[in-house]
Every structure is written in C-alpha cells, then in structure tokens.
Amino acid sequence: MRKIDAIEISDKVKSLFLEANFNIGEDVLEALEKALKAETSKVGQDALKMIIENNRLASSEELAICQDTGLAVLFVELGQEVCVVNGDFTEAINEGVKAAYKDGYLRKSVVDDPVFDRKNTTTNTPAFIYTDIVPGDKIKITALPKGFGSENMSALAMLTAAHGAKGIVDFIVDTVRKAGPNPCPPTVVGVGIGGTADKAMVIAKKATARSIGEYNANPKYAQMEKEALERINKLGIGPAGLGGNTTSLAVHINYLPTHIAGMPVAVNVCCHAARHAYGEI
Amino acid sequence: MSQEIKITTPLDESAVLKLKAGDSVKITGYIYTGRDAAHKRLFELIKEGKELPITLEGQIIYYVGPAPAKPDYACGPAGPTTSYRMDSYTPSLLEKGLKGMIGKGLRSKEIIDSMKKNKAVYFAAIGGAAALISRTIKKSEVIAYPDLGAEAIHRYYVEDFPAIVCIDAFGNDLYETEPPKYRKE
Numbered sequence: 001m002r003k004i005d006a007i008e009i010s011d012k013v014k015s016l017f018l019e020a021n022f023n024i025g026e027d028v029l030e031a032l033e034k035a036l037k038a039e040t041s042k043v044g045q046d047a048l049k050m051i052i053e054n055n056r057l058a059s060s061e062e063l064a065i066c067q068d069t070g071l072a073v074l075f076v077e078l079g080q081e082v083c084v085v086n087g088d089f090t091e092a093i094n095e096g097v098k099a100a101y102k103d104g105y106l107r108k109s110v111v112d113d114p115v116f117d118r119k120n121t122t123t124n125t126p127a128f129i130y131t132d133i134v135p136g137d138k139i140k141i142t143a144l145p146k147g148f149g150s151e152n153m154s155a156l157a158m159l160t161a162a163h164g165a166k167g168i169v170d171f172i173v174d175t176v177r178k179a180g181p182n183p184c185p186p187t188v189v190g191v192g193i194g195g196t197a198d199k200a201m202v203i204a205k206k207a208t209a210r211s212i213g214e215y216n217a218n219p220k221y222a223q224m225e226k227e228a229l230e231r232i233n234k235l236g237i238g239p240a241g242l243g244g245n246t247t248s249l250a251v252h253i254n255y256l257p258t259h260i261a262g263m264p265v266a267v268n269v270c271c272h273a274a275r276h277a278y279g280e281i
Numbered sequence: 282m283s284q285e286i287k288i289t290t291p292l293d294e295s296a297v298l299k300l301k302a303g304d305s306v307k308i309t310g311y312i313y314t315g316r317d318a319a320h321k322r323l324f325e326l327i328k329e330g331k332e333l334p335i336t337l338e339g340q341i342i343y344y345v346g347p348a349p350a351k352p353d354y355a356c357g358p359a360g361p362t363t364s365y366r367m368d369s370y371t372p373s374l375l376e377k378g379l380k381g382m383i384g385k386g387l388r389s390k391e392i393i394d395s396m397k398k399n400k401a402v403y404f405a406a407i408g409g410a411a412a413l414i415s416r417t418i419k420k421s422e423v424i425a426y427p428d429l430g431a432e433a434i435h436r437y438y439v440e441d442f443p444a445i446v447c448i449d450a451f452g453n454d455l456y457e458t459e460p461p462k463y464r465k466e
Binding site: 105182 | 365
C-alpha cells in the first residue's frame with residue numbers, strides 16, 4: 001500500500017482548479033487561432049479576437065477566464081493500492097475546491113437545494129466526483145470547472161440500433177442547432193454513446209475534456225466526429241452566435257458497450273472556455 | 282450594418298431608436314446588474330405594486346453575476362450570462378421604463394414584442410470574455426439584495442463597455458438574420 005496524506009489531495013485539487021480557471025489549454029488557443037483565420041464573418045472575427053485576448057489576459061493576470069467558474073467536476077482514477085491517511089478522500093477533494101474558489105477569487109455558484117431555497121453554499125462545494133478504481137498506486141485527477149450556460153444545452157436521446165450512425169450525427173447536430181447562441185460558441189461538443197442513460201452523459205462530459213485535435217482511436221467513431229463537426233460548422237451560428245463558420249471547435253465521442261435493446265446518446269456541450277487540468281499524485 | 286456608436290446612460294427613447302441591430306456600441310455611464318434571483322424579486326415587487334430598490338426609467342440592466350474582485354481591482358471577471366432565464370420577468374421591467382438589457386443568447390417572441398412596444402434594445406456582450414470586459418468596469422457597488430452575493434444588484438460605472446446591438450427597438454434580431462447568411466446545409 002502507498003499512503004497518501006489527505007492534505008496532498010486537497011493541495012493538488014486546489015492547484016488544478018486554479019490552473020483550469022486561469023489558463024486555457026494550448027489546444028483550445030490553437031483551435032481558436034485557426035478558427036480566426038478561417039472565419040469569414042466580420043462580427044465572428046471580432047468575437048474570436050476578444051475571446052483570444054481575454055484568454056491571454058486571464059492567464060497573465062491570474063483572473064478567471066469566465067465569471068462562471070462552474071460546478072467543480074472531477075474525474076478521478078484511484079489506484080487500488082492507495083491508502084488515504086489523515087482524512088477522508090471526498091472531504092479532501094471538497095477542501096481543495098473550497099480553497100481554490102476562495103483564494104483564486106472564483107465565483108461560488110452552488111445552491112444547496114435545486115428547487116426551493118436555492119441558498120448558495122458559499123464554498124462552491126459539493127464537488128461532483130466520478131471515481132474509477134484502477135490498478136496501481138497513483139491518484140490521477142482531471143479537474144473540470146463546468147459552466148452552466150453550456151451545460152443547460154445538454155441533451156439525451158434513447159435511440160435504437162435502427163437509427164445507426166446517421167441518426168446519432170443528426171441528433172448531435174440538432175442539439176447544437178437548438179442551442180444556437182446560448183452555450184457561448186464556438187463550443188466543444190462531448191458525446192457519449194452506449195452504456196446506460198446516466199453513464200452515457202458521464203462519458204459525454206469526460207469527452208469535453210479531451211484535447212482538441214485528438215480523435216477517437218476507433219476510426220469509425222473518429223469519422224463520426226469529423227462528420228458531425230463539419231455539419232455543425234455549416235449551421236451558420238458562428239462565434240457568439242452572431243453568424244459565421246465557426247460554431248464548434250471539436251466534437252469528441254466516447255462510447256461503451258450497451259444493452260441489446262438500446263443505443264443511448266448523450267450530448268454534453270462545453271463553451272469555448274473548455275477548461276480542464278490534469279494532475280497525478 | 283455595423284456603425285460604431287458611443288452611447289451614454291441613461292438612455293432616452295430617441296437614443297434607443299437610433300440604434301440598429303448590428304451596430305457596435307461602446308457604453309459609458311452607470312448600468313445595473315441583475316440575474317434570475319434579483320429579477321424574481323423585482324418582478325414580485327412590481328406585481329404587488331410596491332416601490333423598487335432602483336429606478337428603472339431609462340436604465341440598462343446587465344445580466345451578470347461577477348466573480349469576486351481581486352485586491353486593487355474595481356470588479357472581478359464579469360461576462361454576460363444567458364438571457365432567456367430572465368424572459369419571464371422582463372416584460373414587467375420594460376413596462377417600468379427599462380430601456381436596455383445586456384446579455385447573451387436568444388430572447389423569446391414575447392420579449393421582442395414588449396421591446397417594440399416599450400422602445401427598448403437588447404445588447405449582446407461576448408460570452409466568456411469576462412476578464413477583458415471587466416476592465417471597462419471602473420466602479421462597482423452593491424445597491425440592493427446583498428444577501429444574493431454575486432447575484433445582488435450592483436451598480437457599475439462603465440467606460441466604453443463593448444457590446445453589439447442584437448435586437449433593436451424595431452424587432453430586428455441578429456440571431457435570426459445573421460446565421461442564415463453563413464448556413465450551408
């Protein structure tokens with residue numbers, strides 16, 4: 001067994017959420033620069049320039065890229081030979097989130113009850129943690145501050161085998177079309193296919209954290225990603241939804257085995273501030 | 282389209298009527314902030330015929346819940362939030378003389394009808410450009426509902442706040458007119 005102190009987990013989680021909120025990834029910046037060169041709409045070009053300038057400013061002054069610093073979502077791979085000491089695993093993660101959102105001047109956007117009082121918890125916790133137990137003695141953490149302008153545009157379809165790949169791509173494109181300007185395009189579109197209704201959405205969210213430019217390792221799914229992206233960028237929605245050729249920067253598909261009777265498809269939309277940071281302990 | 286216009290708050294009807302969908306604007310003066318929670322409270326007060334904590338006549342409301350300000354900053358990152366969440370409350374505010382709204386994303390037909398009737402304009406700010414936009418916010422103070430935290434009504438003094446006239450007082454809507462020009466389906 002490898003002993004890992006809870007405080008180490010808190011410190012790592014804190015640094016990852018600060019990193020993700022201040023510094024957009026190089027992959028996103030490159031995709032935005034590329035989009036700027038290809039964009040033919042003047043308003044679209046201006047919007048992309050502002051977005052790029054904003055990302056640079058946020059990074060250089062350690063400011064949040066977007067005021068919606070999101071719900072704190074984490075994907076954790078916990079090595080089964082790890083023993084967490086001097087504290088509780090979940091609590092350690094929440095402590096790290098609290099510290100990042102307090103010390104980083106990040107907005108606290110969590111309400112305790114979704115329907116009635118909607119009182120702010122003032123700490124941006126609880127975090128939403130997806131843990132896989134894996135072989136080994138490491139803890140691998142992806143921190144994903146998820147904004148809700150884009151989250152609200154997510155959709156689930158319980159398709160059947162008869163819909164095929166075309167039915168899936170139609171649903172992805174349709175979801176982006178309906179979202180229009182609301183999710184802060186150009187977006188990164190995460191798609192989860194298979195599993196159960198709930199699992200499809202989880203792997204869709206995880207797909208939003210993949211680096212832009214990386215395709216699914218299965219060429220058939222990579223082809224669907226390319227097709228969906230091409231069709232989305234013909235919708236004309238454009239940067240900020242004000243018209244143009246750049247509606248999404250990428251479509252990322254994850255898939256899983258599923259039941260003989262079904263083909264769940266989940267679309268989880270992420271804004272152009274596709275923030276995520278990865279670290280290991 | 283796209284003349285660049287400098288405007289100052291408060292807005293009167295003639296200033297509103299000069300603005301056309303597609304114009305780039307730079308806004309200077311005082312503006313107010315409000316999101317869902319603050320809108321709900323204003324809406325309830327109007328419904329009950331009670332006095333509001335702010336005068337809406339000629340004013341602009343910016344749909345924003347800013348991040349906290351770092352020391353030595355007037356305001357934390359403050360980009361627009363999605364506007365449709367305010368739609369059910371907005372017509373009452375327009376009836377009370379609100380002349381401008383800044384946000385991002387689609388508005389309902391009911392809002393556009395109310396904007397035409399009450400001569401008001403909807404500006405789009407660039408979502409996710411929060412740090413950059415906050416540089417144009419020179420002063421920030423909480424005016425009402427401090428218990429709402431980031432959702433409290435703030436009064437900002439802004440200089441050259443960048444926005445685009447998205448829906449004008451004649452009902453022209455960029456979200457309707459622009460994407461078809463680039464559609465290739």
